[in-house]
Amino acid sequence: MQTQINVPYILEQLKIVGDSFLGGFKRSPIPGDAETLGSLFAEIENKALHSIQNSLTATYPDISWVTDEFDMEGQKSGVSVPEYWLFDSMDGAVQYMQHLPGWTFNLVLVRNNAPYFAAVYNPLDNEMFWAVAGEGAFLNDTAIHPTIKADASLMLATFNHPPFQNKFEGLNEVIGKSIEKLLTTFGAVRNYGPLGLMLCSIAAGRIDIFFQYGLDTYNWLAGILIAKEAGALILTAQGAEWTWGAESLLVTAQALPPGFFEEA
Structure with a gap:
């Protein structure tokens, strides 16, 4: 049985996670060696993942998590569970560590190995892109569509x-x-x-x-x-x-x- 989800609640939890990184942006020295870079990357990943897992697992305990974004077998053929969360703790972590804009927090609910719900949150611009399968795509509360060009x-x-x-x-x-x-x-x-x-x-x-x-x-x-x-x-x-x-x-x-x- 598929879980009913509360989209506004999920978007708010993702926003809380993303906004929690604003205060630390440009505060840590830019990493100058592999050890420092790896440590900071792990700190970012763990903070974001634990925060979103704690909030969503409490509300949706029956939905599994896939946390290894480098799992090649899962990327080739999917995972044999009916529904699960995929979370990119910080898409653009390199930019964050380099004191550059261009970093987001991406969450997907996968059902039967197809994305059912997705959200991409950009804290610096306070922009939340999101969609539910079959219901259109939105930027915050506004429906969005591509621009068509002939040239x-x-x-x-x-x-x-x-x-x-x-x-x-x-x-x-x-x-x-x-x-x-x-x-x-x-x-x-x-x-x-x-x-x-x-x-x-x-x-x-x-x-x-x-x-x-x-x-x-x-x-x-x-x-x-x-x-x-x-x-x-x-x-x-x-x-x-x-x-x-x-x-x-x-x-x-x-x-x-x-x-x-x-x-x-």
């Missing part, structure tokens, strides 16, 4: 790469070629940093294209649901409909130039 030279394209891409032979070369394709096709190409926020920015009409090679399912899921509910297409690099375990992601609401997919 590729006016489109803003973004890209990303999966964590630890150096461990996968040949992946850097493929990523490099995909970035070259973006540069020769669209008017502006950027990497904004927080993956979830880039996908939400497509949902809100601020960005036109997102393109990534390399398996990254757990990091994609929150933004995928929000972008899809806003009206964007969720595809692979070859133009097929994205499904769980696909090793590329292309999100757009635009009509892409002829030949774009065939060359992917």
Whole structure:
């Protein structure tokens, strides 16, 4: 039996977690060695995860948690439980540690290995992107939709790469070629940093294209649901409909130039 969820309550708990990091932003020295960086990263991860788990588990004790964002098997084929939470403790933790903007807190409720509810909270701008499957996408209380452009030279394209891409032979070369394709096709190409926020920015009409090679399912899921509910297409690099375990992601609401997919 699936659990009934209280969306306003969940959004408020996510906001509390995200806002708790505002006071410490730019207070810690920028890490200058691997040990310091690892320690600060673990501190951020543990604080955020424990906070959201404590609040949501008390309210929804029957919903499981998947906390290993680098679980490759789960990212390929899903997890054999009917519903579970996925939480990215801080998407863009590198930016936070470097005293830069561009960090969010991403929460997904997965049911039968499909995202049912998702929220991406940006504390610095007090912006909460969220969606429930079949009910549209919202920025705070306002429905959002992508911007449609006919001219590729006016489109803003973004890209990303999966964590630890150096461990996968040949992946850097493929990523490099995909970035070259973006540069020769669209008017502006950027990497904004927080993956979830880039996908939400497509949902809100601020960005036109997102393109990534390399398996990254757990990091994609929150933004995928929000972008899809806003009206964007969720595809692979070859133009097929994205499904769980696909090793590329292309999100757009635009009509892409002829030949774009065939060359992917």
